[in-house]
Amino acid sequence: MDAPTALDQGRTAYREHRWTAAVTGLDAADHEGAVTASDLEHLATAAMLVGRFEDGVDRLTRAHEAYLGDADVDGAVRCAAWLGMQFMLRGDRARAGGWFARAQRLVEQHEPAHPDHGFLLIPEGLAAFYDGDGEHAAVVFERAGQLARAADDADLVAVAGLGLGQAEIMLGRIEAGLALLDEMMVAVTAGEVSPIPSGIVYCGMLQCCRLAFDVERAHEWTRALDHWCEQRPDMVSFTGQCHAQRAALFLLHGAWSEALAAAQEAQLRSERGDPDGLFNAWYQHGEVLRLRGDAAAAEASYSRAAGTGWEPQPGLALLRLAAGEAQLARSMILAAAERVDEAERRVLLAAVVEIQLAMGDVPAAREAADELATLTRSIAAPMLRAIAEQAEAAVLLGEGDARAALTASRHAWARWLELDVPYEAARCRMLAARACRALGDDASAAMELDAALAAFADLGAGQAIAAADAEWSASRAPRPGGLTAREVEVLRLVASGRTNREIAGELYLSEKTVDRHLSNIFGKLGLSSRTAATAFAFRHGLAD
The missing domain is CATH 1.25.40 (Serine Threonine Protein Phosphatase 5, Tetratricopeptide repeat)
Known part of the structure; x- marks a missing residue:
């Protein structure tokens, strides 16, 4: 049996998703002049997948020309359309427009044998989507999908379905959009779609999960994307997006x-x-x-x-808020919220509420919270409801209705616990602590505050701990050594001879939290032992 040629090796590697080997084999065959237009197209795909974008563009351009030389108009149009797609996704609209125009000209020159090609509707749909015109985008992507199904083009069906699903989500039809995307993902995971459109659909799906606050779907499809990437270990394209979603x-x-x-x-x-x-x-x-x-x-x-x-955004605005630049934070978040569509706006509204409250503009915060609540009613997304309830609790507290704020904060806390989101759950306990304090229930306020601070400490949430210390220290009467009310309680029990375990049981805290309080006490007072702490307590009238 003859040894396999470079072309054989390249073709086999491509079928087996070994992209680096496919590039090596097909590239060698190309230099030998032994490749077909289809081989060049596969070489272009493999090159792009291993991160060699310009090489991929060069080979796909040559594949387009080779198809023209073979009088294969469908192949030439397909290559031109994918070149347009690649440049559009990279933000190079001039080159994208040029390739789409070439594809359109080819179709027009060869009618009626080659009727309207669905790929040529993609740029129109994307342009409408980027301009915020969801209705027109949906119509265009629906038509592209019809043409794709008629041509039995699985790649175009997937891309058109992704666009239609995204348009539906933009228009607020969340469940319909996600259901359509699930259908596209089935085709991708079944291996019916080629590599580049598969990666586009995977990453588009995860973006839509974020906009819809659908954590369960995000987990499911992130695992699927992980698996898909693991099966292609030398692939570079889409892996950055995969790891960012995991982050x-x-x-x-x-x-x-x-x-x-x-x-x-x-x-x-x-x-x-x-x-x-x-x-x-x-x-x-x-x-x-x-x-x-x-x-x-x-x-x-x-x-x-x-x-x-x-x-x-909203991260940068919240960073400004933490730095005490509330006015700048408000300008930034409001400008960002005005520039986005409804789906993206939902992502920003909680930050709008937080920043407006920090500015003391409770009516504006109420308006944003009500908008968030309205957007939530029609969407079966527990995460979005948790965000809306948390925002409602914060606004109620700002309006002076501490009892209702306490109820809302505990509802949101329970949702965050179910979703396993510890940071936001701890922020809800901070809201509950403020509500309890406003109601005159200092003991419950201390309990909620301790629970929140313990969670923040476990996470390493330095910004939240610093903000909580600043807020609660400012509202308390000075105590010896700058101790907090909870630290005074712990010191009093240390002076009475209790162990850390006994203190934890009496104050309904974890031993880890008691350890943290004791470490803070020693640090603030410059002490190094329980005996010295007991002596301090007696000298300052803090012991029973």
Whole structure:
């Protein structure tokens, strides 16, 4: 049996999704002059998947020309349309327009044998979508899908279905849009769609899950995307987006070190050949750093995210708020909210509420909370409802209705617990603490505050801890050594001879929280032992 040629090796590697080997084999065959137009098209795809975008463009251009030489108009139109798609996704609208125009001219020159090609409707649908015209986008993508099904073009069916699903979500028809995207994902996971449109649909689906606050779907399809990428270990395209999505999920569920690592991996992979993942890679990186309290590093990350052409909101506005620049934060978040469609606006409204309350503009915060509640009623998304209930609790507190605020904060807290989102659950306990204090229930306020601070400490949420310390210290009468009310309670029990376990049982705290309080007491008072702490308590009248 003859040894396999470079062409044989390249074709086999392509079928087996070994993209680097496919590039090596097909490239060698190309230099030998042994490739067909189809081989060039596959070589272009493999090159793009391993991050060699310009090489891919060059080979796809040559594939287009080879198809023309073979009088294969369908192949030539397909290559021209995909070149247009690639440039449009990269933001190069001039080159995209040129390739789409060439594809259109080919179709027109060869009618009626080659009727309107569905791919040529994609730029019109995308333009309508980017302009915020969801109705027109939906009509165009629906027509593109009809033409794709008539031509039995699985790639175009998937791309058109993604566009239609995104348009439905933009128009507020969340369940219909997600159901359509699920259908497209079935075709992708079944291997019916070629690699590049598969990656586009995967990443588009996860973006839609974010806009719909559908955590369960996001988990399911992120796992599927992970598996898809793992089966193609030398692939670069889409892996930056994959790791950025993983970072967002890690952040949500309180695994912040893992989120930081995933964001850094997303940055590396995006820079190697997946630029569409770069914004989210840097944005999620900035979010972790902001919540940890590292303002300067978060600022730098948000700046890198902004360099991709997208606004790093609401993170940047919330960073400004934490720095005491509430007026600037409000200007930023309101401007961002005005520039986006309804789906993106939902992502920003909770931050609008928080910032308006910080400015003391309770009516404006109420307006934003009511808008969020209205948008929530028609959407079966527990996460969005938790966000809306949390915003409602904060506004009720601002309006002086502490009892209703306490009820709303506890409802939101329960939802966040079900969703396993510890940071937001702790923020709800902070709201509950404020409500209890306003109702004169200092004991319950201390309990809620301790629980929130313990959760923040476990997460390493330095920004939230600093904000809580500043807020609650300002409202308390001075105590010896600057101790908090809870620290005084712990010190009193230490002076009475209780162990940490006994103190935890008496105050309904964990031993870990008691350890933290005791460490804070020693640090504030400059002490190093329980004996010294007991003596301090007696000297200052803090012992029973």
